[in-house]
Amino acid sequence: MTSSNENGAAPDRKKDGRAVPSPRTADTARQRKREDDRPGIWVGYGKLLAKFRKEAGYTQEGLAPILGYSAEQLASVEQGRRPAKAPLTEAAERALNAAGVLEILQEDVDFAKLPSFFRDFVLLEMEAVSRFDYDPLLVPGLLQTEAYARALFEGHVPMLDEDAIEDSLDARLARQKILTKSPLVDFSFVIGEAALRQELGGPDTMKEQYRHLLAMGKLRNVAVQVVPIGRGFHTGLNGGFVLVETSAHQRYGYFEAQDIGHVVSDSKQVSTFDLRYGKLRSQALNVEKSAVFIEELAGER
Incomplete structure (x- = not known):
């Protein structure tokens, strides 16, 4: 006859002198782990x-x-x-x-839906008076449509379950409210041509994404510029990054790769980011020519 311990679970079995958790005990442990992970x-x-x-x-x-x-x-x-x-x-x-x-x-x-590596930066972003962003390979998160963002999360490795996809998508779309919040934040987005030509979610998703970029670029506090392929050397070849100035007029940089993010607070390093971004804007197409470029990709010219 099998005995039970104080909480009613079957005792651990023995294998080679070692305790082996019973299936019931293992299920309880997994449940506790899930509960411990709750924000x-x-x-x-x-x-x-x-x-x-x-x-x-x-x-x-x-x-x-x-x-x-x-x-x-x-x-x-x-x-x-x-x-x-x-x-x-x-x-x-x-x-x-x-x-x-x-x-x-x-x-x-x-x-709390945001990845832990990203939260420190989002706290700064929420206090921003200006935010300058360079993305060479993807449309910036703040400018992504729901369908484009969903395609990204569905392709994530390791694979996300449906709840995680929905939570990530909901958090990304919620962050986009910063584009129109009052007082207005000054936004600049410089996007590599490769990001615009990398098809995610299919042709219809990309066409919708192009139109969304054009619509966001018409907001008076948002500038969208494109760096065409073939421009030769430019200061964004080392990778994407973001510059933020907070309401306290403190300036920070941020960059990430492979789900690892890093906030830069050292004034010398931030100054270097600022210099590179200024050069990058001058090397990109201006706002008007960038809009024409995106319209051509959307097949609207």
Whole structure:
């Protein structure tokens, strides 16, 4: 007869004198690992959502359809296993009279969806008065369409599961609000021609992406320039980078590769980035010629 330990799980079996976790014990360990990985803000948000739901007299099954979720999905949000999306928060605020409490937390919920290596930079980005970006191989994240960004995340190695793809996509699109926030941030994007010719998601996705670039370039605080292939040496050949000036007039650089990001705060290094970016803008097509270039790629000329 098999005995059980204090929590009711079957004891570890013995193999060659070593303990071997039972399947039940292994499942419990994996569950605890998943729970330990939950961002604290997701857990806190979920507890508040559950509190407001109960106070309003709803069951999960009763509230879920009002929020556009299944009962299982709502349970996952309340348990902090998946993050709330902005539409859920907006619907919950209306249905539960949450007085803006959940809405206040949404930005932090979105922030926790970001890769850990990227969060320090995003904190600086949120305080930016100017942001200058050079991308040689991909359309900059702040200018990506949903379909283009989805193609990137679906091709990620190692492969992401569906929830991770949706969370990453939601976080990227949420960051794009900075383009039109008040007060306006001064944006400059210099993009390598290779980034525009690298087809992601198919021809329709790329055509939509070209049109989106043209639309964003018409915003009065956004400049989009293209560096054509064949220009010879230019100061962006060492790779992409970003320059940010915060509201406190502190300046930082940032660069990343292979899912590793690095914030540069040393004033001498930041000054070098600034010099290179200034040269790069002068070597790129101007804003008007860049728009014509993108229109030609979109087949609209």
